[in-house]
Every structure is written in C-alpha cells, then in structure tokens.
Amino acid sequence: MCGIFGVITKEDSKFSPALKQGWLDVLFKLSESRGKEAAGLAIKTVESIAVFKKPTAASEMIGSPEYKKIIQQYVTGNHSAIIGHSRLVTNGLQTLHNNNQPVIKDNLVGVHNGIIVNVDNLWQQFSDLARKYEVDTEVILSLIRKFIREKGSIIQAVQTTFGHLEGAASIAVLLADAPYLILTTNTGSLYTCLSKNKDAFVFASENYILKKFAEKSKETFDQEEVKHLPPGIGYLINLNDLKIEEFKLTELQISKMPIEPAKNLEIIDLSLPNGSPEKIDTITQQKSIKGIVQYEIPNLKRCTKCILPETFPGINFDEQGVCNLCRNHQKNQVKGEDALQIFTSKYKNNSGKPDCLVAFSGGRDSSYGLHYIKNILKMNPIAFTYDWGMVTDLARRNQARICAKLGIEHIIVSADIKKKRENIRKNIEAWLKKPDLGMVPLFMAGDKQFFYYANKLMKQNNLKLMVWCENEKLENTKFKTGFCGVYEGNNRWANMPGRQKIKLAFYYAKQFIKNPSYLNASLLDTLFAYLSTYLLSHDYLFLYRYIDWEEQKLTSTLINNYNWETAKDTKTTWRIGDGTAPFYNYIYYTVAGFSENDTFRSNQIREGLISREEALKFVKEENEPRPESLQWYADQLGLDLEKTIKIINSIPKRYKI
Numbered sequence: 240m241c242g243i244f245g246v247i248t249k250e251d252s253k254f255s256p257a258l259k260q261g262w263l264d265v266l267f268k269l270s271e272s273r274g275k276e277a278a279g280l281a282i283k284t285v286e287s288i289a290v291f292k293k294p295t296a297a298s299e300m301i302g303s304p305e306y307k308k309i310i311q312q313y314v315t316g317n318h319s320a321i322i323g324h325s326r327l328v329t330n331g332l333q334t335l336h337n338n339n340q341p342v343i344k345d346n347l348v349g350v351h352n353g354i355i356v357n358v359d360n361l362w363q364q365f366s367d368l369a370r371k372y373e374v375d376t377e378v379i380l381s382l383i384r385k386f387i388r389e390k391g392s393i394i395q396a397v398q399t400t401f402g403h404l405e406g407a408a409s410i411a412v413l414l415a416d417a418p419y420l421i422l423t424t425n426t427g428s429l430y431t432c433l434s435k436n437k438d439a440f441v442f443a444s445e446n447y448i449l450k451k452f453a454e455k456s457k458e459t460f461d462q463e464e465v466k467h468l469p470p471g472i473g474y475l476i477n478l479n480d481l482k483i484e485e486f487k488l489t490e491l492q493i494s495k496m497p498i499e500p501a502k503n504l505e506i507i508d509l510s511l512p513n514g515s516p517e518k519i520d521t522i523t524q525q526k527s528i529k530g531i532v533q534y535e536i537p538n539l540k541r542c543t544k545c546i547l548p549e550t551f552p553g554i555n556f557d558e559q560g561v562c563n564l565c566r567n568h569q570k571n572q573v574k575g576e577d578a579l580q581i582f583t584s585k586y587k588n589n590s591g592k593p594d595c596l597v598a599f600s601g602g603r604d605s606s607y608g609l610h611y612i613k614n615i616l617k618m619n620p621i622a623f624t625y626d627w628g629m630v631t632d633l634a635r636r637n638q639a640r641i642c643a644k645l646g647i648e649h650i651i652v653s654a655d656i657k658k659k660r661e662n663i664r665k666n667i668e669a670w671l672k673k674p675d676l677g678m679v680p681l682f683m684a685g686d687k688q689f690f691y692y693a694n695k696l697m698k699q700n701n702l703k704l705m706v707w708c709e710n711e712k713l714e715n716t717k718f719k720t721g722f723c724g725v726y727e728g729n730n731r732w733a734n735m736p737g738r739q740k741i742k743l744a745f746y747y748a749k750q751f752i753k754n755p756s757y758l759n760a761s762l763l764d765t766l767f768a769y770l771s772t773y774l775l776s777h778d779y780l781f782l783y784r785y786i787d788w789e790e791q792k793l794t795s796t797l798i799n800n801y802n803w804e805t806a807k808d809t810k811t812t813w814r815i816g817d818g819t820a821p822f823y824n825y826i827y828y829t830v831a832g833f834s835e836n837d838t839f840r841s842n843q844i845r846e847g848l849i850s851r852e853e854a855l856k857f858v859k860e861e862n863e864p865r866p867e868s869l870q871w872y873a874d875q876l877g878l879d880l881e882k883t884i885k886i887i888n889s890i891p892k893r894y895k896i
Contacts, residue, residue, distance in 0.1 A: 241340070242270030242325040243350040243429075244443040245411050247420060250479050252438040254459075256314045259321070262441070263310070265455050267297040267323060269448040273352075274327030274653045279510075281341040281348045282313040283320040283413050283478070287505045288348050289313045292339045296655075297325045309509055320420055320478050322411045324350040327626060327653045336510060338374040343506055345384035346415040351376040352428055352444055353407030354639035356804075361403060379410060383421070394475055394486045394494040397421055401488045405802070407639035407649065409444065416503045419496075423473030425488060427648045431474075432465045433481070440481050442468075445650060447699040467592075470646030531825075531864045531884055536832045539894055545841035546854050550831045550893040552718050553726030564717070568845045571712040576615075579785035583616055586704040593621045595704040596697055598689070598779075599641075599649065600624065601634030601816040606641050606803060607793040608708030608782050613645045620706070622649040623696055625689040628656040628663070628875065631868075633804055634816025640801045652692045659685045662761030663819075664876040669756030671883065674890050676830060677723035678750055679823050681757070687768035690775050707779040710788050713842045716835055718827075723747075790848070808865040811857075813839060818875065821868035826887055828862050832894045836861040 244266040248254050267278065278300040279292025291309050293300045300306055314321070324340035337343075340350045355361070355375040361382070362370045368381045379400060386396035393414070401408070401423070409424035422429065422442060430449045431442045439459060443449045446465060453460040468474070475484045475496055484496045539548035543560035555563050588594035597612060599605045599622035612620050622642055624630065642649040666681050697705055720726075723746040725739045751757045794812050797803035806815040814820040814835070824834040840854035849857075873880035 241327050241350075241352045242273030242444045242448070243323065243352045243409060243411055244270050244448070245320070245322040245350075245420070245422075245441065247320045247440045247476065247478060247481065249438045249481050254439065256311065259314045259319070260310045262452070262456060263314075263321060263323065264301055265452050266441070266443060266448070267301050267325065269451055270323070270325040270443060271297040272652055273444060273650075274325045275655055276653075276657070277326035277339040278324065279326075279340050279350075280321055280323040281350075281413060282309075283348075283504070284313060284315060287507050288413055288415055289507050289509055290341050290343060290348060291509045292324075292336070292341065293510065294336075294339060305509075320413060322348075322350050322413060322420070327651060327656075337372040340374075340376060342372070342374060342376040342380060343508060344371070344377050344380040346503070346506070347380045347384055347412055348415070348506060349376060349380050349410055349412035349421075351379060352409040353426065353643070354636055355379065355404055355406040355408060356636045356639055356802075357405040364403075375406075376410075379404070379408065380412065383412065391498070392494050393417070393419060393421065393498060394473070394484070394496075395491055397423060397473055397475075398486065398488055398491055401425060405640070405643070406636070407643040411442065415506055416501060417498050418478045418501050419498075420476040420478060421473065422468070422476060423488060424468055425470055425646065426642045427467065427470035427646055428650075429468040430465055431468055432460055434459050435461055435464075437481065440476065447696075469591075470648075531866050531869060536828075537894055537896065539832055542841070544851065545844045546837055546851060546858065547841050548833050548837070548894075551833060551837075552721030552724075564841070565845060571846055573783070573787055574785045576786055579782075580616070582780070582785075583618060583704070587616075587618055591619055593619050593648065593700060593702060595620050595706055595780075596623050596693065596700065596702050597621070597706045598623060598693065598708060599638060601630065601636075601638040601641075602814065603793050603797060603803075603812050604710055604783070604788075605708040606637060606797050606801070608706065609641055609645060609647060610796060610800070611782065611786070612706060613647065620647060621696075621700060621702070622647050623693060624649070624651045625654070625686065625692050626651050626656070627654045627686045627688070628659040629683075629686065629818035629872075631816050631818045631871070633806060637801075637803055637816065640803060641797075644801050650696060652696070654685070654688070659764070660876050662759075662764050664878060665759040665761050666757065666765075667876070667878065667883070669754055669759065671886050672756055673754045674830075674886070675722075675750060676827065677719075677746060678757075679722075679826055680719050681765065682823060683819050684765040684768040685761075687772045689771070690777060691767075691771040694775060705779045706782055708782045710783045711781060712783075712846065713788065713839055715842060716838045718831075718833075718838065790843075806865075806868070808867045809861065809863070811836065811861040813861075818868070818872050821865040822872045824862070825864055825869065825884075829887055830890050830892060832892070834858075834862055 246262055275296040277294045278297035281288055281290045322341060326340055341348050358375040358378050361378050382400040383396050386399045387393060390396055407426050409426060409428045412421040428444050429442060430446050432449055432453055433440050449465045450462050453462040453465060471488045473486050473488060486492055541548050542562035542565055544565045547554060547562055586594050595618055597609055597620040609622060612618050662685055663682055670678055693705060723743055725743050805812055828834040836858045840857050843849045844851055844854055870880055
C-alpha cells in the first residue's frame, strides 16, 4: 500500500551529507508510486530524532525549502538512521498532521505499510493504552512499547504485538531510548540491501525500488545484494555497528542482542511550530442524505427465461417471450483444474520467489483467486492493485486481511488520487448538464491505466504470468455500449467488428460536440485510459476459464478463513469494493429500470447456477439504493449529493411510472 524505506550508516562511515541526501531523494521518488497523498521522514542522530512530514506528494516535499534545510541540518556525514514514508491514505485523514507518517508515540517513531483491521478492538482490549490519533499505526507503537516494558525484550515485544494484529503490517521503528531499528513484515513487502563495504544498510517496500536505487548508487551498493525479507521474519538492527539479529514473528525467542543502555533522545517534530507532537481531536459529523429514492419500477416485460427487461438496449423477444441474449447464449465450458495445473506448472518457481502477478481488487473473485493460487496451485503470487481513488476502505481492509493471512506481497500503484477525483467530478458535472446513459462509463475511464501498470510491473519483477480473476461470462453487461447504439456481440472492444468500433467512436465524438463540457482537463487521462485498454497486450490467464465459479463457496471460504468483510448497506458481495458501482447503478436503475445486478443474475440463470425466481428475489434487494456508499462517493469527489440525485431523478425514464 504505502511505500516505506530507510537508510542506516555506521558510526565510522565516511558518507557525505550530500550523498545521503541523494540516496533519500531517489528512494522518495521511487516510493512515490505507492502513495502520493503525504510524505515524511525521521532522522535519528546522536542527539535527537527529527521528524518532518507534509500532506503532499514526496516529489513536492523534497523540493521544498524546509526539507532541504532539515536535510542540511540533521543528515550528517557520520552515524545516522533515516526512515521514510510515502503515503496512500487508508486510516486517518492526511489533513490531520498526526495521521501522517512517521508516527510518534510512546518514545517510538515508526512508519507502517498496510492496514490493521482490528484497530478499534485492540484499543478496547488494551484499555490501559491511551489513543490520541486516528491512524492505525499508533496502536502498533503503543503495543510494542507496552510489551517492551513488560518483557524487557524488543524482539519479544514485537512478536507479541504481531500476535494481536489482524491485517497487513510492514514496519520500521526507531527507539528514542535504544540504538536499534525494528524492521519486520507479515506480508513480505520489504527488501533490504547491505553496501559493498558493509557500512550502510537500505530497505524499501519493493524489489524494483531497491534494485533501481542500487543501480543509481552502484559505487556503494550492488543490485545482486538486494534480498527479500520474507513474511513472518523480522530484523533487529544495531544502529552502531549494523549487526542484525533475525527473528520469526511466530516463535518467541530470547534475544541475543540485549538492550543497550543509551541516552534517551529528544523527538522533535519539525513540521509543527513548537516542535513537539500534538493531540488533534476530531469529530465525525453524520451527514443527512436527502433525495435518494427507491423507484417502484412497473411490471416491465421481462424475458421469460432470464430477467432482463424490455428497457434493455437492443433486446427483443420471441413468441415464447425469450430474449435474444438467451437465444444466442453459449454455455461456458471451463477447461478444468487439471488443465490449469498443466498450464501453470511451467511458471512455478520452486525456490519460493514470486512467479506470477495477480490483479487484486479486494473483491470476492480476486480474493478467492489469491487463496486458490497460493493454497491450491501452490504458486507464489504478488498481488497488484491500481488505486485510482475509487478503491473503497472496505476493499483495502479485505486486501490487508488476505495478504497478511497468506503472506503475500501486495504492490499498490497509486495514481495522483486528488487529480483523478477532480477528473471524475468534471465528467460527472459535464454529464449532469446533458445526461445520456451511453456516457456513464466515462466516469470509470480513470481506472483503465491498470493494464499499463500491470504490464510494467511484470517487466520490473521479471514475471511471465499475469492472472486475472474476473468472471468474464457472468460479469459481462453488454448494455453499456448498447446505450451508445452498439448492440451486437460482446461489449469488449477487442471482440467488436470494425463497423461497431467506428460507430462507437462516432457516438462519443457526437456527444463531445453536443456537450463541450466534456472537453476538460480529464481528456488526456481518458485518452490514456482507452489506449491502455484497447491497444496494450492483455495476454493474461483468466482463472475462471479453468475452475468453476461457485458464489456460495467463494463467500463462505473468504468469510470463514479470512474474516472477509461484507458491506453494511447491501446484501450483495459483488462490486462492494468499487466506489463507483453504487453511483452508476443508481443511475441505470432509476432511468432504465435495471442495473448491472440484473445482467449478472441473468447470466447466472443462463449458466444454470440459479433459478429465475431466485434472481428476481436477489435483484429486488440488490437494486436498492446504497445511501452510505453514495455519500462516500460524493464526499471523495466533492459533489453535492443532494443536487446530483435531484438531477438524476428528473431524467426522463425509459419506462412509464
């Protein structure tokens, strides 16, 4: 999720401050791909631990005069330890200073990549600890300090702490009262490198980041010395001589490195006027949600086999009332688990190194996919998420659960989320001026760069297999291009005949001419998205072409084995990690009388997975508006939800009320 990194140099090292600053700048810039919403660092010298952080992207922070002044003052040519963080916001708003990292608590300074999903329960369980901030990292530091006092051992304190954590955590922690750095992970999202002369030690969240760093610093570091810190392993590093004691998180042990008495250093937060940590109390205000209505859709004529209604674009019915989609349907034939084992065998790496990249939304299909790939296929996947600003907190928590339990490295490529959300808002505001159902997918154009970054990560990690856990047959909607007047075939661009591609291009061009508000700052991003979707190679393994998709089996496996979380405002488990789905489905259902849920359940009927009666019951519940999710969506984009809903509700319906 976030990017963490660090540099330690021995007491007798001769590295110049300018060289160290160069190292930091490289690590900050490389780590920025993992989070652009805040950045910070902590510098430990013989006198103090200085902390500096800002709610800006790392590249902006390191260009600031304050940063340069702090580096000149605190990064000396002799012994020092520096940890840094590039943040993708998960727990705690970045606008509140103490939520950003490094976090200062109980004479510890730490950076954390991941999400602790049981953070509230931990504060209740350990009521003797005082909570000051929103960010989940705080509880890790408080627990470590508590158990250091109780056990007299840093290693046992870390082991005991991780025994209480649920979720993903890769951490680096400096102690103000002992000359050590704690470095550990339960997902494997950490890599380390010792310098050629063994007088400097660096770490980062990704193999590629550290390899690239070593390449740029080849006078001191060797790419071949970049090592993976496996899940469940920790280092206790003596900052004076760089001696490392390795330990396992799951096996309590007596440390061979007793705590050395040391001067209790002052922790100075240079980001604050008075230089000391502050407590910021926050009040969460409950917004009232107005205008959201559940329309009583009339008894539309529906297919007698599936449940698609007469308002579905391009639909027609035969004398028996069966729609053309059912008549033309070809039942899915999975290739089977034996074929999957044979196909994947040539990619498996028996040494334990990563052997495939898996697209990971945090939704049920990809979560089960990771479970299957790791536990059944016995492969070593890296999970990949492209966060374009619409990955929900629920999805992130589920990602943390799965990766922590399976010990899987998770790479999140973070877009410029602020800019992405501004682009979505601009397109929605343009759409609201002249609503057209065919233009709704424009709201989701910003996520399509996933394909570009997936291909890039494959090269960076020298992987040959990309696994996609989408269930194509069941998730195929078709109506989105249907509202553009393109009815035949599959709505995927690659499967469209040339005449349909031309027709679709003309449709969009016409809409842009009719509504010049679409010609806004998002245009280049939208173009990049479509090029990523339609021109780049998508040579992926589709998991559900090989194994049966069983909804009950998927959800029960995830809930029972991983405590996988479902949404509070809907009974469906489909698309609950996608922040855009509640919004566009509200539009489709309100205006056309059906949504993606109707197409999904209809596809299940055609595959013989559920009955028509079951499907009708499901969609009645699943098409209900999701007020909490709609409010979240509006808040992230800066939309006036009440005004937006009012316009949507006033759009002429495709059915008679």
